[in-house]
Amino acid sequence: MDYDFDYLVIGSGFGGSTAAHRLTQKGYSVGMMEMGRRWSAETYPRSNWHFHRWLWRPLLGMKGFFNLRWFKHVLVLHGNAVGGGSITYANTLLVPKQEIWQQGSWAGLKDWQAVMPAHYASAQSMLGVTENRILGPADHLLKDAAGDWGCGESFYKTQVGVFFGDDGAAPGKAYPDPYFGGDGPERNSCIACGGCMVGCRHNAKNSLDKNYLYFAEKQGAKVFAETKVIDVVPLNAKSDGEDGYEITTVSSTSLLRRNKRRWRAKAVVFAASSLGTQDLLFKLRDKGSLPNISAELGRRVRTNAESLIGVRLPGEQNMDEGIAIGSGIYLDDKTHIEATRYPRGSDAMGLLVTAMTRGKPNWRRVFVWLYTMLKLFVKSPKQAVTSLIPFGLARQTVIFLCMQTLDGHIDMQYRRAWYWPWRKRMVSVGEPIPAHIPEASEFALSTARRLGGMAGSLITEVLFNIPATAHCMGGAGMAKSSDEGVIDSQNRVFGYRNMLVCDGSMLSSNLGVNPSLTITALTEHAMSFIPVKSQSVNVANVANVATVAAVG
Template sequence: MAGRHDYDWVVVGSGFGGSVSALRLAERGYRVAVLETGRRWADDEFPRSAWQLRRYVWAPGLGLRGFLRLSVLDHVSVASGVGVGGGSLSYANTLLVPDEEVFSHPHWSGLRDWVADLAPHYAEARRMLGATTYTHDVGEHDPADGLLHRLAVARGIQAEYRPTDVGVFLGTPGVRVPDPFLDGEGPERTGCTRCGDCLLGCRVGAKNTLVKNYLHLAERRGVDILPGHEVSSVRPLDGARGTTGYRVVAEDSSRRWRRRPARTLTAGGVVLAGGAVGTTSLLLALRDRGDLPRVSPRVGSMFRTNGEFVPAVRLPPGTGPEVSHRVSITSDVRLDEDTHVQTLVYGEHAAMMTAALTFHTRPGPTWRRTLQLLGSVLRHPGQVLDGLRAGSRRAVMLLHMQHAPGALRLVLRDGRVRTEQDPDEPLPTHLPLSVEVSREMAALAGGLPQAQLLDSLAGLGMTAHPLGGAVIGATSEEGVVDADQRVFGYDRLLVCDGSVIPANLGSNPSLTITALAELAMSTVPPAHGSGESSTVLATRTVDPAPPTPGPASSGDS
């Protein structure tokens, strides 16, 4: 199909799945463009403080064009990344392989041997993202991790305590060196200074964001990255399966009064990689509008929060060094067969992110929670003032993640993305274990257990790791994409992001999203030199028959 379209492939989104797709498609000889809603960021352009809202928060209708999008839905609030590099700009650098039992979940099982098939792709993802075990000041020398270790000891599960692998260059602090990760093909890097500002965007240049690995190599191989473009339409050129390609329309995402005209590109294939909320809402809109009417009716289902609850502990004054001087997440404890907990800290410049911490309330209607919260504030004004003074310097977030049941359904209503409870496995609004752990750790430290404001007022949890919505399945009656992440009913239309993951992982998903994208791209035939034509991919996108009982197949469905 060379020469018949503007590009061979258009990738929508530049996060973990989109970046992998762009590089691997370019390596296979294809002409690739990446459309990204946000802007491109240099290291020194990231905000110095979270209070610099115009540089931190993405809300273009309000004139805010940062890289952190906060979406408040009916049952959960979602934090996600916007910009060239997607979620890697603002994530906490944590790169973990989930527990193997995650892949025995009914929504995964039978499609392939996930543990075996993903193993080489996890290894490649770790290499590309520069995963390094964090051992600097872990344990007693770090107030937050020291507290987590004491919790593990107190519960008799100290063997479950482990340092995390992080995507950070832990070289000599502040010293710039040639590329240490990609055999000299990557950019120069600067050693981590342990400033703690990972979630603000790394001004030092130590974080292994996607612009320093996958996207850097992709651009060197000729990939065009087009920031400021929000895709509004993907329509098959043949009006059916997309056998002859797609027309992709992207609007100016700046929301300025004087906007660029929409941009239209044609491509032989499209990879959707806008994240669980972005890709799912786009597919819903495209199906309902008639652009992609063959999309499975399962789109929007099995939208998950990774089982996350994020209470906190505020340490008392004078307890030692400030918690904010380290990498954001440096250790992990497996509390039980379903649950992991990690300490998460914000740098001293991210006090805005801890300003919404408040007292725990008991489950119940919003009016009752509000009265409880107001009563706590009136009884303990000194604790409120101490929290404002302490900012992020003494705040330890407790990131709980579970691979337990619990799901929502994303729907479009009056043009807005809404959520509904899944009747078969409703999303829990309360995790007693997370409250128990925050109180236990507060008691160990002599500090104060805390909750997120929206959680305390309305039981509205928060996740930075949304999953599902366009999930993997055996057929279009069970999922939106097959085990190779190809959209049922269409040719050369793939989804490569967290929306394909059908079950909670119970651990940070970035590495898994990357490995799944590597696996999906490994099934795309090269453009030249192999004797295979690009129609090979098209011939494998029909709904497969349900898998027969017996050992898992090698992956082709």
């Protein structure tokens, strides 16, 4: 048949870029469809107040790389760019605890503890993982606070994808490729500006355009930026996709010129992030393009049981110095906290911050918040006014990113919401996710009291009982059959040939740590089962015939 590509990859984040690199390495032609824009040191915003270059709302003229999606149960923060979340993530690449493989729907599918270390090692090598060498003021603050709390021995420097250069060398020094024997791009050593999450303008962050994506393109992969996939249909009426797929795309940023185009590919890899892949698969199943997608789609969506809190200190501070996440501690076996920062001047997230409020997460908490604010205005009016003004937040605040391994989840459904009945959309259902982690809040309040600062949390948590997460996971989880999940242990979609899912939607338990490294490692695992092109008659999923027949 006349194919445009052997593989068409939807998305260019950690899963998509890893898949594209390994597939081109094995001789396959690869096209990558990315809804976001391509970025460089010259085009990154100077601060996150430049909304048009930071936020992703193309219908409003904002074509940045950072997106917020509000659901009934959670506010999701995620990336949207060529290079996916790596453009705006905090560089943190941690291996989760072994116990996560005994939880969730992937438990028992494989001896994961024996299989995964080699793939983690490959991912760490490609992403240039190393221990953080720069402890900023926020990291020292976290270490001291942990000592006062009684868990000082748990303090550690994060494993990160940052190039620090030679010991003792001047920050910002230029180096020839330090990772790939001269085949990769030149790099500069980190200057500790704290700007990782607003796009590294100093060539020190190991984002995907410096490794996996860089080599995928060097080996022939074609990246189509600002391109949105709206349809995926099996060719030749083969309901299982045996002959490949026709993929329809449009412009993601143009209101008038949709630039509709159709492509043919032997195989498709969904790698559009947990939310992006779920949303697209829901639409394709609903319209009849991919009707065999498991009914488990959207089930067991997890958030790392996450909470974003912080401590804002009075006066002139330098909490912005360092890398985005430089250190962490464990309050207990289940509760993990990382010291996080934005660069000086990037205070826009302060619009979502208010004074921390105790109390049970229900409607009464709003009144507790009002009492807390009134008490604060009476006792310390200057601090109260400061809490309402975002300017100066980045340099004055240490953000505590709290995550837990406790298992809990919500579900996503595709239906008409009561507030928007004109068309269907993805909505969250199920029991509320805890928006308040008491032990983490008490840790922040204790630290604030000791330093004369103010503990804060997100307005969404206090007023609406909605937590925020930068780590949305699951929704197309691994399982032994389509009755329990969407994909198998090799990331192959039940019910279809030549179709895989390689992004955060495949994660099937709460990791308790930042998920980027695990997404990369699991994609490395999935790609290890695909033969080099000269050895392959059917591109992938040859072993999935029995499943296809069972599903129909």
